[in-house]
Each structure stands twice: as structure tokens, then as C-alpha cells.
Amino acid sequence: MQILITGGAGLLGSRLAAALLQRNTVADARGIPQRISRITLLDVIAAKGFHDPRIHVVAGDISNPDVLRAEITPDTQSIFHLAAIVSGEAEANFDLGMRINLDATRLILERARHNGNCPRIVFTSSVAAFGGALPTQVLDTTPTTPQSSYGTQKVMGELLISDYSRKGFIDGRALRMPTVCVRPGAPNKAASSFASGIIREPLNGIEAVCPVAPGTALWLASPATAIANLIHGHDVDSQLLGASRALNLPGLSTTAGEMAQALERAAGTAAAQRIRWQIDPAIERIVNSWPGDFLTTRANAMGFTRDASFDAIVQGYIDELKAGGA
Amino acid sequence: MQILITGGAGLLGSRLAAALLQRNTVADARGIPQRISRITLLDVIAAKGFHDPRIHVVAGDISNPDVLRAEITPDTQSIFHLAAIVSGEAEANFDLGMRINLDATRLILERARHNGNCPRIVFTSSVAAFGGALPTQVLDTTPTTPQSSYGTQKVMGELLISDYSRKGFIDGRALRMPTVCVRPGAPNKAASSFASGIIREPLNGIEAVCPVAPGTALWLASPATAIANLIHGHDVDSQLLGASRALNLPGLSTTAGEMAQALERAAGTAAAQRIRWQIDPAIERIVNSWPGDFLTTRANAMGFTRDASFDAIVQGYIDELKAGGA
Numbered sequence: 001m002q003i004l005i006t007g008g009a010g011l012l013g014s015r016l017a018a019a020l021l022q023r024n025t026v027a028d029a030r031g032i033p034q035r036i037s038r039i040t041l042l043d044v045i046a047a048k049g050f051h052d053p054r055i056h057v058v059a060g061d062i063s064n065p066d067v068l069r070a071e072i073t074p075d076t077q078s079i080f081h082l083a084a085i086v087s088g089e090a091e092a093n094f095d096l097g098m099r100i101n102l103d104a105t106r107l108i109l110e111r112a113r114h115n116g117n118c119p120r121i122v123f124t125s126s127v128a129a130f131g132g133a134l135p136t137q138v139l140d141t142t143p144t145t146p147q148s149s150y151g152t153q154k155v156m157g158e159l160l161i162s163d164y165s166r167k168g169f170i171d172g173r174a175l176r177m178p179t180v181c182v183r184p185g186a187p188n189k190a191a192s193s194f195a196s197g198i199i200r201e202p203l204n205g206i207e208a209v210c211p212v213a214p215g216t217a218l219w220l221a222s223p224a225t226a227i228a229n230l231i232h233g234h235d236v237d238s239q240l241l242g243a244s245r246a247l248n249l250p251g252l253s254t255t256a257g258e259m260a261q262a263l264e265r266a267a268g269t270a271a272a273q274r275i276r277w278q279i280d281p282a283i284e285r286i287v288n289s290w291p292g293d294f295l296t297t298r299a300n301a302m303g304f305t306r307d308a309s310f311d312a313i314v315q316g317y318i319d320e321l322k323a324g325g326a
Numbered sequence: 327m328q329i330l331i332t333g334g335a336g337l338l339g340s341r342l343a344a345a346l347l348q349r350n351t352v353a354d355a356r357g358i359p360q361r362i363s364r365i366t367l368l369d370v371i372a373a374k375g376f377h378d379p380r381i382h383v384v385a386g387d388i389s390n391p392d393v394l395r396a397e398i399t400p401d402t403q404s405i406f407h408l409a410a411i412v413s414g415e416a417e418a419n420f421d422l423g424m425r426i427n428l429d430a431t432r433l434i435l436e437r438a439r440h441n442g443n444c445p446r447i448v449f450t451s452s453v454a455a456f457g458g459a460l461p462t463q464v465l466d467t468t469p470t471t472p473q474s475s476y477g478t479q480k481v482m483g484e485l486l487i488s489d490y491s492r493k494g495f496i497d498g499r500a501l502r503m504p505t506v507c508v509r510p511g512a513p514n515k516a517a518s519s520f521a522s523g524i525i526r527e528p529l530n531g532i533e534a535v536c537p538v539a540p541g542t543a544l545w546l547a548s549p550a551t552a553i554a555n556l557i558h559g560h561d562v563d564s565q566l567l568g569a570s571r572a573l574n575l576p577g578l579s580t581t582a583g584e585m586a587q588a589l590e591r592a593a594g595t596a597a598a599q600r601i602r603w604q605i606d607p608a609i610e611r612i613v614n615s616w617p618g619d620f621l622t623t624r625a626n627a628m629g630f631t632r633d634a635s636f637d638a639i640v641q642g643y644i645d646e647l648k649a650g651g652a
Contacts, residue, residue, distance in 0.1 A: 143468070
């Protein structure tokens with residue numbers, strides 16, 4: 001199997017590649033595990049840190065059809081399309097969001113269609129597919145009502161994934177990912193960036209701003225759970241997905257205040273006091289438009305997983321830090 | 327007010343223009359009636375039959391940015407975007423559907439955004455926004471689950487309308503129209519074309535094929551009701567629409583068999599016997615994926631209207647025929 005990962009230099013892309021290398025197989029269309037012969041990591045910057053001969057690193061723009069023509073061939077049986085302009089940036093730069101989140105997604109689907117080999121495509125959608133007046137728990141049947149350009153572009157991507165799958169051009173699956181936390185490294189332009197920052201920075205002795213109120217609910221998954229669910233989402237039988245290829249993934253519902261308490265339990269009061277609570281109306285508006293809790297009946301039945309607790313997520317990040325991996 | 331109607335040579339476009347000319351005003355952003363100074367009818371073919379100096383006929387391709395640049399100016403305060411590749415054709419010619427139903431819609435929105443005058447844009451969506459396993463009555467809260475490329479493209483258009491409106495680029499409203507029946511003239515490539523054909527052709531002494539089973543439910547509106555609701559949809563206060571600018575319009579729920587009975591009541595047994603019941607699986611698949619009944623609570627409260635009965639719709643068409651207008 002030859003696999004393409006867009007956003008391959010990012011946190012999820014590079015960890016997904018590492019997990020796939022270790023696993024060595026993914027399921028084919030019949031559900032039979034097939035050996036992975038090649039993983040192409042495509043991103044605007046070259047992915048680093050891989051020394052496996054199966055890894056092929058490409059720095060390129062996914063909105064450039066020539067790049068896609070070179071990297072998506074009839075031998076590309078699986079695509080994990082993770083690359084995106086994140087929520088805060090897509091809101092601030094509407095045109096860039098449309099070009100990457102919508103146009104490039106379509107170019108990838110068109111390339112796959114052109115090749116005629118019906119590749120399996122895993123598209124990462126988001127809780128930002130929902131918004132506005134929502135039930136306490138978002139259900140599998142809750143209508144998508146995005147309240148941000150990012151969410152709008154993601155839902156449009158989901159619709160394309162479903163229609164291209166229905167037409168037999170691809171075998172797609174659009175996974176609505178929880179906010180991934182704790183992300184290592186630097187903050188990004190996602191409106192949800194603080195969710196990692198308020199744990200990561202205090203653990204490193206640095207102050208972090210929490211731009212939303214303590215009662216703000218979030219739907220979270222650790223990087224490890226997110227990766228496991230991406231691979232499971234690739235392997236799951238398309239018959240289980242049905243006509244709408246979009247799926248709400250399991251997560252953990254918690255609040256910013258509860259996250260601070262978990263940090264305090266794990267690392268002490270001094271760490272928790274490094275969180276400065278200072279509301280940013282632009283970020284709060286976007287984050288408050290997202291659901292903070294789901295009932296993911298369909299995904300649970302398909303075997304997708306969630307983290308045990310937010311304490312476990314924090315401990316997992318601390319363990320990574322100690323191991324030098326974060 | 328200067329108004330652009332795309333699809334201006336079609337049934338709805340030309341009747342809408344006639345209705346607007348007669349009405350002489352549309353509401354501006356403050357809800358105040360403003361005199362209509364110009365109506366541009368843009369379509370791939372030149373609209374015919376207008377002799378009013380306010381009418382400006384343009385033959386052009388809405389997927390051509392140059393055409394849009396010429397016809398959508400900062401003086402264009404209102405756009406009725408009716409042009410589309412219909413359901414059957416969009417399913418048969420995927421690329422054409424994407425180009426007109428999605429790309430051209432986006433070009434129109436971009437042109438309007440570029441002009442910076444926040445025009446009011448009425449976009450015609452469709453019952454094809456829904457599909458698959460549906461409740462007996464589709465509610466305002468029922469999720470969109472298109473099962474055709476046409477429906478997919480329409481829902482993507484709705485999402486763009488809502489996001490462009492939220493950003494303040496336009497003041498959009500996406501009206502999910504019932505199947506319009508009875509359409510005069512020749513059959514078209516809509517999967518729903520038969521709904522008009524099985525009334526129109528027998529009244530003209532011609533046999534018509536009904537490609538769906540008699541029990542197939544349809545959600546219908548007469549041309550006159552469709553036009554009234556398009557204008558009402560333009561004039562309605564955006565505050566009533568909220569964040570999601572898509573709205574299910576009222577209609578009449580009936581079945582193909584009941585339509586034949588109404589024809590028989592209006593024109594006798596001989597007319598009804600000119601309907602040949604012969605299922606076309608491709609058409610039946612698309613039509614059966616659409617809902618046949620809605621509870622349009624929101625639109626009712628906003629003052630949108632429906633036809634009194636299917637008998638009234640048939641009689642309206644017969645009256646038009648007699649008056650030489652159909």
C-alpha cells in the first residue's frame with residue numbers, strides 16, 4: 001500500500017506516519033491488512049525526523065495541481081488529508097481558508113477520481129461543523145450548522161467526500177475530530193490553540209492565557225487517541241458508514257476550569273496559577289459556537305475510542321515530556 | 327433598485343421578472359420598498375418577450391467571471407440566483423453540475439463581495455438537500471443529507487450563502503424550493519420533470535410517462551406560489567433568518583397517483599389514461615431520495631405561502647392554457 005498524508009509535517013501527520021510505520025499494515029477495500037510500502041508526507045514544509053526508507057518527504061503546496069499530480073498516482077491507495085488552514089486563521093484570512101480547506105480538498109478528490117483506482121480517503125473534519133443553538137449533547141443526527149468559515153469549509157469538504165464516495169470516485173470517510181490536546185510545541189492559529197497552551201506552557205514554567213471563561217466546555221482527544229481513531233477510520237468497512245461519510249468521533253467533554261484543576265492535580269498549584277484568565281472575544285465567539293459534548297453512538301459502535309479522563313491526557317503529555325518526545 | 331436574475335430566460339426567471347415589473351418595488355435592507363429601476367435577465371440564451379425599458383437582457387455564461395464582472399456592479403442591490411444545472415443532468419454530467427451549481431455560485435458571491443455593497447442574494451436551493459432515511463415529515467431541524475450531486479451542490483451553495491452573510495459580504499437567503507409544477511413547455515433534465523409532464527402532456531392530448539410508482543410522494547408548489555415566495559424571500563427581514571440562511575419553503579404534499587386523480591377530476595378519464603406508468607430506476611432513485619412532506623414551521627411564521635390543493639394547481643395551469651400564457 002502506498003499512502004499519502006497531507007499535513008505530513010504537522011503534529012498529527014508525523015505521528016500518524018510513525019504509527020503507520022510501526023503498525024506496518026492498513027486494511028484494503030476488502031478489509032484485508034496489506035503491507036505499507038511507502039508513505040508520502042506532503043506539507044508546505046519538509047517533514048523531519050524520519051529515517052525509514054518507506055518515508056518519502058515532499059515540500060509542496062496542496063493547492064498546486066502539479067504537486068498533486070506528482071504525489072497522487074494510481075498507486076496511491078490511501079490518502080489521509082489532514083492539511084488545513086486552522087479555525088482562527090481561516091476566519092481572519094477568508095481567501096486562504098477557501099483555497100486550502102475547500103479548493104485543495106477538491107483538487108485532491110479530483111486527482112483521485114482521475115486516477116480511477118477509488119482510493120480510500122480519510123478527511124479530517126471538526127467539531128466546528130456544528131454551531132449556534134445546540135442541544136446539550138450533539139447527536140449523530142444533529143444538523144451541521146457551522147458558525148465559522150473554517151467550519152463551513154469543513155462541512156463542504158464532508159459533502160464532497162460523501163458525494164465522491166456515492167459516485168464511486170473514492171472511498172471516503174470524513175471524521176469530525178475533537179480538539180486535539182495536549183499538542184506539543186508552539187501555539188498555532190487555531191481558536192482552540194489555548195486548550196493545549198494552558199497545560200503545555202505552565203508545565204514548562206511559562207504563563208499561558210486562557211481566552212475563554214472557565215465554564216467553557218470543550219470536546220477533546222489526546223494526540224494518541226486522535227491517531228488511533230484516524231487509522232481506525234481508514235480501516236473501518238465503508239458499509240458501516242452508509243451514505244453520509246461524515247462521522248462524529250468520540251471525545252472527552254471537559255471545561256477550561258476542569259482542565260486547570262487537572263493541571264493542578266498533576267503539577268501543583270504553582271503550575272495552575274500560571275494560567276491567566278483573560279477573555280479574547282474573537283476566540284471566545286468561535287469556541288463558544290462549538291459543541292462541548294457529544295453522544296457518539298455510531299462511532300462508538302464502530303469501535304472508535306476515547307481517552308479515559310483529562311487527568312490521563314495530562315499524565316500522557318507529562319510522560320511524553322519526560323521521555324523527550326514532546 | 328437594480329436587480330439581476332440568473333436563469334432569467336427560464337420559467338421562474340422570466341415570471342419573476344414579470345412579477346417584479348408589475349410590483350414595481352422590492353424591500354431594501356431597512357425593509358423600505360424601493361422602486362425597481364432595472365432588471366437584468368442573465369441566462370445562456372437571451373430571455374424573450376419583454377418590452378419594458380427596465381429589462382436588460384444578457385446572454386452569457388454565469389461561470390465566466392467576465393460576464394459576472396459586467397453584470398454584477400456596485401449598483402446591483404439584489405440578485406436572484408436561479409440558474410442551475412438540474413438534478414438529472416447534474417447527476418449525469420458531474421463536472422458541468424460542479425461548474426455551474428457550485429463554481430458559478432461562488433463566482434457570483436465573490437463578485438458581490440468584491441463590490442462591497444452587501445447585496446441581497448436569493449439563492450434557490452431544493453428539497454434535494456435532503457435524502458436517505460428521512461422522517462415522515464422533514465422538519466426545520468432535519469439535517470441535510472443530499473443523495474445526489476445536485477443536492478450536494480445546492481447544500482454547498484447554502485453553506486456559502488450563510489457564511490458570506492455571516493461575514494457581512496452579502497445579505498443572503500437560500501430557499502429550499504418545492505418541485506415546481508405545472509411547468510409549461512418542454513420537459514427538462516430534472517429528475518422531477520415528469521411531475522409537470524404527467525399533467526401538461528395529457529392536457530395537450532399527448533401521452534406522458536410517469537417514471538415513479540403512484541405512491542411516490544412529492545413536495546410541490548405552483549409557479550405562481552414559487553414566484554410569490556421568491557419575492558417574499560427577498561423582502562423578508564434578515565433578522566428573522568438567523569445564522570443559517572437556508573429555509574425550507576412551504577409546499578403541498580401529494581403523490582403521483584393523487585396527481586393523476588386530480589387530472590382526471592379536472593380533465594376526465596381519457597386525459598388521466600394518457601399517463602403511462604413505467605418506472606425508470608435512475609429517476610426513481612433520485613426522486614425517492616427526496617422528502618415528500620415537510621413541516622415548514624419557520625417559513626410559515628415568516629409569511630411564506632403554499633397552494634390550496636393540487637386540484638387548484640391543475641386548475642391554475644388550465645386557466646393559463648386558456649389565457650394563452652402557458
